[in-house]
Amino acid sequence: MTMRIFVPGDSGALAVGADAVAAAITAEAARQELAVTLVRNGSRGLYWLEPLVEVETPAGRVAFGPVAPSDVPELVAALADPSPRGEGPPRGGGGAAPFTTHPLYLGLTEEIPFLKRQTRFTFARCGVVDPLSLDDYKAAGGLKGLTAALALTPEAIVDQVTQSGLRGRGGAGFPTGIKWKTVLAAEGSRKFVVTNADEGDSGTFADRMLMEGDPFVLIEGMIIAGIAVGADHGYIYSRSEYPHANDVMAKALAIAERAGLLGTDILGSGRSFSIELRIGAGAYVCGEETALLESIEGKRGQVRAKPPLPAIKGLFGAPTVINNVLSLASVPFILAEGPAAFAAVGFGRSRGTMAVQLAGNIRHGGLFETGFGITLGALVDDIGGGTATGRPVKAVQVGGPLGAYFPPALFDTPFDYEAFAARDGLIGHGGIVVFDDTVEMARQARFAMEFCAIESCGKCTPCRIGSTRGVEVVDRIIAGRDVDANAALLADLCETMKFGSLCALGGFTPYPVMSALTHFREDFGLLPPNGRMEAAE
Numbered sequence: 001m002t003m004r005i006f007v008p009g010d011s012g013a014l015a016v017g018a019d020a021v022a023a024a025i026t027a028e029a030a031r032q033e034l035a036v037t038l039v040r041n042g043s044r045g046l047y048w049l050e051p052l053v054e055v056e057t058p059a060g061r062v063a064f065g066p067v068a069p070s071d072v073p074e075l076v077a078a079l080a081d082p083s084p085r086g087e088g089p090p091r092g093g094g095g096a097a098p099f100t101t102h103p104l105y106l107g108l109t110e111e112i113p114f115l116k117r118q119t120r121f122t123f124a125r126c127g128v129v130d131p132l133s134l135d136d137y138k139a140a141g142g143l144k145g146l147t148a149a150l151a152l153t154p155e156a157i158v159d160q161v162t163q164s165g166l167r168g169r170g171g172a173g174f175p176t177g178i179k180w181k182t183v184l185a186a187e188g189s190r191k192f193v194v195t196n197a198d199e200g201d202s203g204t205f206a207d208r209m210l211m212e213g214d215p216f217v218l219i220e221g222m223i224i225a226g227i228a229v230g231a232d233h234g235y236i237y238s239r240s241e242y243p244h245a246n247d248v249m250a251k252a253l254a255i256a257e258r259a260g261l262l263g264t265d266i267l268g269s270g271r272s273f274s275i276e277l278r279i280g281a282g283a284y285v286c287g288e289e290t291a292l293l294e295s296i297e298g299k300r301g302q303v304r305a306k307p308p309l310p311a312i313k314g315l316f317g318a319p320t321v322i323n324n325v326l327s328l329a330s331v332p333f334i335l336a337e338g339p340a341a342f343a344a345v346g347f348g349r350s351r352g353t354m355a356v357q358l359a360g361n362i363r364h365g366g367l368f369e370t371g372f373g374i375t376l377g378a379l380v381d382d383i384g385g386g387t388a389t390g391r392p393v394k395a396v397q398v399g400g401p402l403g404a405y406f407p408p409a410l411f412d413t414p415f416d417y418e419a420f421a422a423r424d425g426l427i428g429h430g431g432i433v434v435f436d437d438t439v440e441m442a443r444q445a446r447f448a449m450e451f452c453a454i455e456s457c458g459k460c461t462p463c464r465i466g467s468t469r470g471v472e473v474v475d476r477i478i479a480g481r482d483v484d485a486n487a488a489l490l491a492d493l494c495e496t497m498k499f500g501s502l503c504a505l506g507g508f509t510p511y512p513v514m515s516a517l518t519h520f521r522e523d524f525g526l527l528p529p530n531g532r533m534e535a536a537e
Helices: 017-031 069-080 135-137 143-149 154-165 176-185 206-213 217-229 243-258 289-296 325-338 339-343 376-383 417-422 442-457 461-477 483-500 505-508 510-519
Strands: 003-005 038-040 053-055 060-066 104-107 192-196 233-239 276-279 320-325 355-361 364-371 394-399 431-435
Touching: 017 038, 017 069, 135 217, 143 217, 143 325, 154 176, 154 217, 154 325, 154 339, 176 320, 192 217, 192 289, 192 325, 206 217, 206 243, 206 325, 217 233, 217 243, 217 320, 217 325, 233 243, 233 289, 243 276, 276 289, 289 320, 320 325, 325 339, 339 442, 376 394, 376 431, 394 442, 394 510, 431 442, 442 461, 442 505, 442 510, 461 483, 461 505, 483 505, 483 510, 505 510
Parallel strands: 003 038, 192 233, 192 320, 233 276, 355 431
Antiparallel strands: 003 053, 053 060, 060 104, 355 364, 394 431
């Protein structure tokens, strides 16, 4: 009997040697005369265990990790042992399969605590299926949402998305249903659907992981969006820094077209929709929707003044839906299972799940999909296991390089758009970057200003000039020159950038700067609010 073994082809796994492990398994299986089918799946998102090797058994898939090429001979020998494997016995014990005593054996994959505690709507197939097998996708529930959508009117599709409470997963949290309704009602001879896959925030990798592990769910979501708003063409705007994801996505698009999933007669319905992959040069500002549109049109990526909104006058002057990868990838679940199933999970106005990405100085880095409402402290300390160094957590930045720094005192904050906004923070794309007590927060504030200066498109003065002046002011504070006066000047400058910038790049840069200045005053040489410096330990 042929044994199916899964080794991720995800970029995160490749970075730690997954290709070498896969090659070693193939060679060793041949040497030991073990019949093996090797599947290059996506990652499950447990990055501290990569390369994570899974083996199909009668009881389900079991996991081993992290596996190095040097571990493979012993692993394959255990898998090749002809003694009875039973029905998935626990680790060790009488009658257990030989591989259950292997030092890297983790048990049934689905029972690994980090994975078992998740609520996976969007990433349900990621790490489970062969990313480029449409048959695998269908067998795991794929295309149910599209089939349901093809039986509905555009208005009914938009209504279901609205009822679900789905909001943009790219940062602003704008209700997806309202955006789609606006484009549906807009007049235009042609309309477009654009996927913003320009994932540039620090500590984020969910878009890449999905495109590499389950690309058909994004394709399905875009087709549903096109049917809903009356668009017949879509663009996926990705980054040049994602060569592997772009390659997988391009292959998936070709497969979908050959299968009749894209083209002039989608699944025999008479509806038409096509998708084109566009790759940008990596400008951070092109994550802003109007700069992204400029780039697709072949122009320099600069922010457009609004109004008009892209939903009215977007790509090539036509009404355009622009959604993040995770927003569109959530749509097939909503159409397949119904809006109530999606809306039943969440917190407050934040419905459904969020793909939280744990990164930085953290013990268990990876992707954790869960309903909104879990606290920041639970994500960092409980799910993430605290810092990788074992030192105390000093600060956590949520929402990318433009996100605020939260100290442990704010770890009771629910992971929710409104809860974070109430504490001058933002969720953004769901990235969490952890820092231990060795970080210098004044230098982190300087980095935020410097990042903005480098990435600014230069169109508006508060962002272009303000960020450069910000670096200079922080440098004076770090040097100990007129600290109080310069701190006041920095706060005033942030106020100008926040309310005077044309887009969120300049408008959100004050979040990390002011949060550092507010919560970590001692790192700037400032007295804390009580007027006393605490004694150093």
